[in-house]
Amino acid sequence: MRIEDKVNEIVELSILDVMDLSVEHLSYMFDVHILYNHQSNFYVQKAGVDIIGLKFDKRHEMFKAFCHEAGHMFLHATNQKAMPQTFNQLQEAEAEKFALLLQLPENLIIKNKWYEPIDLMKEFNVSEEIAIKRLQMLKSRAEVLQLQF
Numbered sequence: 001m002r003i004e005d006k007v008n009e010i011v012e013l014s015i016l017d018v019m020d021l022s023v024e025h026l027s028y029m030f031d032v033h034i035l036y037n038h039q040s041n042f043y044v045q046k047a048g049v050d051i052i053g054l055k056f057d058k059r060h061e062m063f064k065a066f067c068h069e070a071g072h073m074f075l076h077a078t079n080q081k082a083m084p085q086t087f088n089q090l091q092e093a094e095a096e097k098f099a100l101l102l103q104l105p106e107n108l109i110i111k112n113k114w115y116e117p118i119d120l121m122k123e124f125n126v127s128e129e130i131a132i133k134r135l136q137m138l139k140s141r142a143e144v145l146q147l148q149f
Contacts, residue, residue, distance in 0.1 A: 003075065003094060003097050003098055003101065004101060004106070004141055006074060006075065006098070007098060007101040007102050007105070007106075008101075008105075008106055008107065010030075010074065010102070011102070011105040011106070011107055011108075012107065013029070014026060014029035014030070015105055015107075015108070017108065018108060018123055018124070021063070021103065021105075021124070022063065023054070023062060023063055023066045026066065026070070027052070027066070030050070030070060030073070031050065032050040032051065032052050032070070032073065033049060033050065033051045033052070034051075034052055034053075034054060034066075035051055035052070035053040035054070036053075036054055036056060037053055037054070037055060037056070038055065038056055039055060040053060040055055041053060041054055041055050041065040041068070041069055042069065043069040043070075043072040043073050045073075050073055052066060052069040052070065052073070053069075054066060054069075060125050060126075063103065064099060064103060067098070067099035067100075067102040067103050068095050068096060068098070068099040069095070070098070070099070070102065071094065071095035071096070071097075071098030071099050071102070072091070072095050074098065075091075075094055075095065075098060076091050076094070076095070078091070100130070100133065100134060100137070101134075101137075103124060103126070103130075104120055104124050104126065104130075104131075104134045106138060106141075108123075109134075109135075109138060110138075115135065116135075117131035117132050117135060118131075119131075120134060120135065
């Protein structure tokens with residue numbers, strides 16, 4: 001459960017409530033610079049400085065993209081342009097999982113007993129599909145760790 005544990009560790013240090021789930025707060029907590037642009041989302045490190053590029057879009061879409069790029073920042077230290085396609089696909093899948101976990105943090109869901117899709121939809125401004133997927137992931141994790149959910 002490498003990605004879940006990594007995200008939970010990050011969340012424990014940087015997110016106290018739903019109000020902390022913003023590009024502004026997390027970029028400050030992660031000490032990452034944001035480069036807003038009209039072309040693409042990306043993560044790059046230049047001269048020891050972490051930079052996440054975010055394409056102008058709706059606020060929730062930019063937050064989702066930020067979480068995805070933060071996944072690359074925390075999980076991967078590679079140049080995606082210089083790696084095999086299959087490895088690149090694996091890293092993209094890991095970054096997507098990281099993003100979902102960061103957008104809907106386990107500790108907030110459990111602390112507030114938000115166990116229904118409608119709760120997550122309301123509190124995190126996500127679709128029903130995303131809410132159900134996150135709750136299924138949490139249930140699977142609870143089963144593996146033999147926790148009460």
